[in-house]
Amino acid sequence: MILLRLISWPYFRRHVLRSILTIAGIVLGVAVFVGMHTANQSVLYAFSRTVDRIAGKTELQVTAGETGFAEEVLERVQSASTVRVAVPVVEAVADTRQRGIGSLLVLGVDMTGDRSLRDYDLESGDEAIVDDPLTFIAQPDSIIVSRALADRLDLGAGSGLPLLTAEGEKRFTIRGVMKASGLASAFGGNLAIMDVYAAQKMFGRGRTFDRIDLALKSGRTIAEAQAELGALLGPGFQIDPPAGRGQQFEAILAAYSMMVDISSLFALFIGMFIIYNSFSIAVTERRAEIGILRALGATRRQIRWLFLGESAVTGLAGSLLGLGFGLLVARLIAASIGVLISDVYGVARQADEIATNPALLAAALAIGLATSVAAALIPARSAARVDPVQALQKGRHQVLSAGESRARIGVAAACGALSLACLAAPRMAPAWVGGSRAIFYLGYLLAILVALLLSPLLSLMLARALRPLLKRLRPVEGALAADSLIQAPRRTSASVAALMLSLALVVAFGGMARASYDSIIDWLETALNPDLFVMPSQNIVVRTIRFPPGMGPEIAAIDGVERVQMVRDARIVFRQTPVMVVAVEIDSLEQTARRDPVEGDAASMYRLTAAGEGLMVSDNLAQLQGLKIGELLEIPAPYGVIRLPIVGIVVDYSDQQGTILMDRQVFRKYWQDDSVNVFRVYVRRGASAAGVRQRIVERFAGERQVFVMTNAELKAYILRVTDQWFGLTSVQIAVAVLVAILGIVNTLTVSIIDRRRELGVLKAVGALRGQIRRTIWIEALSIGGIGLALGFALGAVNLHYLLQMIRYDIAGMRLDYTFPVNVALGLVPAILAAALVAAIWPAESAVRRSLVEALEYE
Amino acid sequence: MVPETSTPAASGTPPPAIALDLVTRRFDGTRQVTALDQVSLDIPRGEMVSIIGPSGSGKSTLLNLIGGLDRPTSGRVRVDGEALDGLSDDGLTRVRRDKIGFIFQFFNLLPTLSSVENVGLPLHLRGWPRARVAARAHELLALVQLGHRLQHLPDELSGGERQRVAIARALSIYPPILLADEPTGNLDTRTGGEILALIQALHARLGSTVVIVTHDLKVAASCGRTIALRDGRIVEDVRR
Numbered sequence A: 001m002i003l004l005r006l007i008s009w010p011y012f013r014r015h016v017l018r019s020i021l022t023i024a025g026i027v028l029g030v031a032v033f034v035g036m037h038t039a040n041q042s043v044l045y046a047f048s049r050t051v052d053r054i055a056g057k058t059e060l061q062v063t064a065g066e067t068g069f070a071e072e073v074l075e076r077v078q079s080a081s082t083v084r085v086a087v088p089v090v091e092a093v094a095d096t097r098q099r100g101i102g103s104l105l106v107l108g109v110d111m112t113g114d115r116s117l118r119d120y121d122l123e124s125g126d127e128a129i130v131d132d133p134l135t136f137i138a139q140p141d142s143i144i145v146s147r148a149l150a151d152r153l154d155l156g157a158g159s160g161l162p163l164l165t166a167e168g169e170k171r172f173t174i175r176g177v178m179k180a181s182g183l184a185s186a187f188g189g190n191l192a193i194m195d196v197y198a199a200q201k202m203f204g205r206g207r208t209f210d211r212i213d214l215a216l217k218s219g220r221t222i223a224e225a226q227a228e229l230g231a232l233l234g235p236g237f238q239i240d241p242p243a244g245r246g247q248q249f250e251a252i253l254a255a256y257s258m259m260v261d262i263s264s265l266f267a268l269f270i271g272m273f274i275i276y277n278s279f280s281i282a283v284t285e286r287r288a289e290i291g292i293l294r295a296l297g298a299t300r301r302q303i304r305w306l307f308l309g310e311s312a313v314t315g316l317a318g319s320l321l322g323l324g325f326g327l328l329v330a331r332l333i334a335a336s337i338g339v340l341i342s343d344v345y346g347v348a349r350q351a352d353e354i355a356t357n358p359a360l361l362a363a364a365l366a367i368g369l370a371t372s373v374a375a376a377l378i379p380a381r382s383a384a385r386v387d388p389v390q391a392l393q394k395g396r397h398q399v400l401s402a403g404e405s406r407a408r409i410g411v412a413a414a415c416g417a418l419s420l421a422c423l424a425a426p427r428m429a430p431a432w433v434g435g436s437r438a439i440f441y442l443g444y445l446l447a448i449l450v451a452l453l454l455s456p457l458l459s460l461m462l463a464r465a466l467r468p469l470l471k472r473l474r475p476v477e478g479a480l481a482a483d484s485l486i487q488a489p490r491r492t493s494a495s496v497a498a499l500m501l502s503l504a505l506v507v508a509f510g511g512m513a514r515a516s517y518d519s520i521i522d523w524l525e526t527a528l529n530p531d532l533f534v535m536p537s538q539n540i541v542v543r544t545i546r547f548p549p550g551m552g553p554e555i556a557a558i559d560g561v562e563r564v565q566m567v568r569d570a571r572i573v574f575r576q577t578p579v580m581v582v583a584v585e586i587d588s589l590e591q592t593a594r595r596d597p598v599e600g601d602a603a604s605m606y607r608l609t610a611a612g613e614g615l616m617v618s619d620n621l622a623q624l625q626g627l628k629i630g631e632l633l634e635i636p637a638p639y640g641v642i643r644l645p646i647v648g649i650v651v652d653y654s655d656q657q658g659t660i661l662m663d664r665q666v667f668r669k670y671w672q673d674d675s676v677n678v679f680r681v682y683v684r685r686g687a688s689a690a691g692v693r694q695r696i697v698e699r700f701a702g703e704r705q706v707f708v709m710t711n712a713e714l715k716a717y718i719l720r721v722t723d724q725w726f727g728l729t730s731v732q733i734a735v736a737v738l739v740a741i742l743g744i745v746n747t748l749t750v751s752i753i754d755r756r757r758e759l760g761v762l763k764a765v766g767a768l769r770g771q772i773r774r775t776i777w778i779e780a781l782s783i784g785g786i787g788l789a790l791g792f793a794l795g796a797v798n799l800h801y802l803l804q805m806i807r808y809d810i811a812g813m814r815l816d817y818t819f820p821v822n823v824a825l826g827l828v829p830a831i832l833a834a835a836l837v838a839a840i841w842p843a844e845s846a847v848r849r850s851l852v853e854a855l856e857y858e
Numbered sequence B: 001m002v003p004e005t006s007t008p009a010a011s012g013t014p015p016p017a018i019a020l021d022l023v024t025r026r027f028d029g030t031r032q033v034t035a036l037d038q039v040s041l042d043i044p045r046g047e048m049v050s051i052i053g054p055s056g057s058g059k060s061t062l063l064n065l066i067g068g069l070d071r072p073t074s075g076r077v078r079v080d081g082e083a084l085d086g087l088s089d090d091g092l093t094r095v096r097r098d099k100i101g102f103i104f105q106f107f108n109l110l111p112t113l114s115s116v117e118n119v120g121l122p123l124h125l126r127g128w129p130r131a132r133v134a135a136r137a138h139e140l141l142a143l144v145q146l147g148h149r150l151q152h153l154p155d156e157l158s159g160g161e162r163q164r165v166a167i168a169r170a171l172s173i174y175p176p177i178l179l180a181d182e183p184t185g186n187l188d189t190r191t192g193g194e195i196l197a198l199i200q201a202l203h204a205r206l207g208s209t210v211v212i213v214t215h216d217l218k219v220a221a222s223c224g225r226t227i228a229l230r231d232g233r234i235v236e237d238v239r240r
């Protein structure tokens, strides 16, 4: 590889900027890949670590979704032959009302048995209290906190700690402080432990537990225990190792993961194009050099290996840098998606540590390297084919040959036809082929391939179409800028392709965001129409604190209240996936928020569901799980299996995984639970919502903790959460702008080298600096413009596929196709500005170049 | 600073078209080259001067300095009495586009532009309206006998035709000064002769000052004045 040092290194040194741009292509691809995946994993990791810490030595957990179950289940579990110890747990989220501290996870446990599973690791001196658990239990205000929390609150053993509970603000007494390790470090220390029976009362649970944690007798396997307990408890319970909760969380993250995958795939593709661009330019530029090497006896093989070697070195350097950047990016992204953990626990927990996965990093390195080498394959081959005699003569090598264009069109037509066939497959082919997701994704891939194949020809056509226009605008600068694009399509096309890909992604994400927005807003307007929502916590997703049903009539009696609806929602496990059950008084709901079903008959739907003779499911659940109207659902619950038909399918975005709507009586029967998560309150005509809100708060002051949200506040909250999901779009826009800059700088740098002579002549015959600059700016703007046009076209196609993916594979949302005109219009100035920025440096260097040298004959 | 003139006595007479005052041009490369060494030279208006000398003697460098394509290391170049050294880059360009026409050995036509477009280039750059540009370009192409090759690209023209387009381009602004660097160097003898005849005819007709670098002694002999360069110095300056 002496050639690398002798030939490549000097070339690199002469073209530092361009080499950096080339490397940047790979850095970009690898960084997005590493960043997004690491962020994803970090969040998962943070979650599972939290689960582990809270689980202690627990081997199995018995749950019934998150609905909880009656106390008597504990005795049944304890009676199982495989179980050594089983302890009850109530988990709840309580607000400290302290700025900068926020919510705590309160773990209600049975002090007498729990320490055989969890080590509280109390600080010396506190042991006494827990050694005699009865003292702890005898005082229901007893609480144990973590060292970190004690420090942050500046409290110690014996101090009082006020917490918001279902019964209003309660004063607890800290009876012990856990050392900062293990359990105490879950949620960064925002954790407190109290007696399970005290917790039941404080958090409005009645006589239920959320969970039973258990350890097995020695010699008994997890499988044995699962089988025994399964038979003992019936299908309404889940018996899983603590890690199972991680899987549940993964399911919630699935949509996000899918987006991440698409984004990183596009990023790598784009990186590949930037590399391909640089290398094919380098080959053209170094033809003479290659010719000399060949004349001196270098074999084709050696030439090819020279270029592949260069690309490998570039790929390696880029990948290493990309890893670094990726980990930085991961930190940012993880912070934003860490909030999702609160969807499960109610305590916001960011992934403060980045889970660096060696396997992922190695994979990224390999992918970066492979992408780089793959991108250089074609240029390396054409370098090896350079004819030594021809190379030493000057000529034009940049033009697309007619043969190549025809070949491209041919392949593109074939791919396009196949892609269309894939699109039509669901309607035409037999179900086992047509319904296959593989066919769908194949069609998607082919569609992108077609775009890539055609992009050089299309950009050439667009440049030709643009020429008269530019010439009208600026007879010299405009015409020459267009000519520059027309003369060297290779120089331009890879940049255009990269730009096209990244813009297509932005447009599709933008379109998806727009459509989901419209759809969600539509749902908000019709379904969430009460004036006030009365909740036990400030945090909407917290379902761990609940109200007793008796509060319903009490609220209804308040002056100005027209109607109160009791809602109980809980996540359960249905067909192995977590879905949301929403139990409401259906007949009342029909009167206030009657909606037309997507499928089914409105009148009978409400009648049957209200009578407890049917269920309504959300459209997204139906899409994701392939549910049909009339289908008999089996929903295992703690008190038996619900067997009811689907009588209506409605649009409902309460949950991403899907929602099952039932009447409150059905829930009460199968869960023996009449608690309430939210009261929907309608205000009497003429009464002020603010006044009613005030009266509700006053009515329960000191007795219960109530938070009253107005309709507008709730909507704003939901839209904010939705925004977080589409935060990815802004990352994509940033990437697109970066790609535009990278690609255009790359192309222009070469363009001004190629056009040295031309620019020199221009100057010699009287072009001012401003005029030289202008022709380069116009070239940049044209590349940007062509990229935008193709990006919008591919984006329109991409959006179709993305919506299909959303519908069938991600969220089950049936979204209307509307091209995101706003996003597109916003991109135009962004990309054109990026193009201008990219042109600054090349334009200056063109202006500065010595005239005499430019005009020198070869 | 008091502006000095080369002929303070005859302040009434117009300044020479081109005046060089102890002009030196050095190139700093791996080894230093003095391409022009303290050259002083006056060329009056309307004169046709040929510059001869062996390869590397500094002919092109001299022409580039006169045309403001390059700046001297020391000394001063004046065009129409205006000193070039104080001018900015754009200032130089303005002098060039108002006063100087260039003809190169390798034509330097823009390959993507047709004959008319190439000829109209300097006029467009000066912001002339399209119609006027077109009229002037047609007129000049007719003048160089290329009225039938208006829409051709340089690739579609012969060497002589290309040089004629280049001449038409150089003349498009009716420059008072025409600089030609080996205009026939890349053409066969017969075509070269034709091009030269054309330049001479134009000189006679437009009265421009012409400086022509050439290897061809016959060409040199046909000019009123011949300057010979060697190693960056003037070794001979004869008027006929």
Ligand SMILES: Nc1ncnc2c1ncn2[C@@H]1O[C@H](COP(=O)(O)OP(=O)(O)O)[C@@H](O)[C@H]1O
Residues within 6 Å of the ligand: A852, A853, B027, B028, B029, B033, B034, B035, B053, B054, B055, B056, B057, B058, B059, B060, B061, B062
């Ligand atoms: N841009 C340049 N950089 C370095 N040396 C140069 C440059 N241009 C000309 N020279 C040197 O200056 C000398 C004169 O060159 P030039 O004026 O082109 O000669 P001529 O046109 O008479 O053949 C030569 O030795 C040449 O190598």
Ligand SMILES: [Mg+2]
Residues within 6 Å of the ligand: B059, B060, B061
């Ligand atoms: Mg010369």
